[in-house]
Amino acid sequence: MTASFSSGNGPITLDAGPFRVGLHATDPVFIDTVSAFYGPVIQSGAEQIYDYEVVIRQPQSLRRWLRPQAVFEIDGMRPFEPQPLDHAFPMYEWGLNWCVATSAHRYLMLHAGTIAFGDEALILPGNPGSGKSTLSAALSLRGGRLLSDEFGLLQPEIMRLLPMPRAIPLKNASIEAILDFDADAPLGPTYPKTRKGRVRHLQPDKTSLAMQAQTASPRWLVFPTYTQGAAENLVPLDKAEAFRNLAFNSFNYKLLGETAFRAVCALIDQVDCYRFTYSNLHRAVPVLKGLVGAAD
Numbered sequence: 239m240t241a242s243f244s245s246g247n248g249p250i251t252l253d254a255g256p257f258r259v260g261l262h263a264t265d266p267v268f269i270d271t272v273s274a275f276y277g278p279v280i281q282s283g284a285e286q287i288y289d290y291e292v293v294i295r296q297p298q299s300l301r302r303w304l305r306p307q308a309v310f311e312i313d314g315m316r317p318f319e320p321q322p323l324d325h326a327f328p329m330y331e332w333g334l335n336w337c338v339a340t341s342a343h344r345y346l347m348l349h350a351g352t353i354a355f356g357d358e359a360l361i362l363p364g365n366p367g368s369g370k371s372t373l374s375a376a377l378s379l380r381g382g383r384l385l386s387d388e389f390g391l392l393q394p395e396i397m398r399l400l401p402m403p404r405a406i407p408l409k410n411a412s413i414e415a416i417l418d419f420d421a422d423a424p425l426g427p428t429y430p431k432t433r434k435g436r437v438r439h440l441q442p443d444k445t446s447l448a449m450q451a452q453t454a455s456p457r458w459l460v461f462p463t464y465t466q467g468a469a470e471n472l473v474p475l476d477k478a479e480a481f482r483n484l485a486f487n488s489f490n491y492k493l494l495g496e497t498a499f500r501a502v503c504a505l506i507d508q509v510d511c512y513r514f515t516y517s518n519l520h521r522a523v524p525v526l527k528g529l530v531g532a533a534d
Contacts, residue, residue: 252276259288265326268327308326338402346392353378359399360460375406378446385400394497406439457508458512461483464516465517470516485502
């Protein structure tokens with residue numbers, strides 16, 4: 239699908255899981271990239287009520303003729319420094335994640351990749367460098383339904399994970415790791431020298447986008463650690479330690495207080511907990527899929 243939209247004729251609407259995004263933009267390259275990644279969930283027409291209304295625009299300064307830039311605006315604010323215009327797409331992706339992380343406090347937000355197999359979900363918490371996004375990408379390329387590579391959006395009242403399937407930003411060596419794992423992986427443009435290094439995005443598959451209203455039940459909790467040259471090793475994790483680590487890997491645990499404590503307690507009670515060391519996706523993915531298959 240090719241979308242035609244601009245700040246002159248009103249925003250387009252994108253569904254991002256439980257969130258509705260209005261996007262104003264005029265740069266044709268940015269527009270084409272958004273369309274390529276999110277065509278199935280793009281709507282056009284009358285304006286709607288949005289959770290987030292985002293503007294990607296070029297600053298009106300003399301610099302636009304020499305080194306064009308783009309800015310991210312939300313509610314009249316510019317929370318980030320301007321970026322090169324040809325980095326508008328990664329800026330939009332990071333900006334939308336920032337919007338969710340700083341405002342969506344009706345959910346417990348785990349810093350985790352989440353992948354569903356049927357109605358049950360694998361949660362992969364971790365800090366940058368742990369390999370959670372790379373593992374999420376690889377599992378989504380082998381039949382897992384991408385909920386998110388960044389957010390475990392847990393609805394505490396019903397203990398269900400909400401999907402927010404987005405482009406997965408692969409950074410630096412992770413790009414080659416995914417291409418070695420799947421040479422046909424649908425990757426977008428290369429963005430060199432971003433604030434996070436060299437970045438390419440993996441396109442979310444059409445099934446994950448089409449099913450983004452379908453929640454999943456937490457079933458497996460795996461804390462991954464990428465270690466160069468290490469053999470793949472999946473070992474059970476004590477639930478008390480799993481609780482501490484998961485609370486640490488939450489964007490809003492302290493803010494939600496007792497609600498977060500009770501939600502993490504309930505989640506830990508219903509999942510199997512593991513640590514996972516890995517270095518090679520060809521070996522790592524079968525180990526995790528075997529874990530999922532063992533519960534069938």
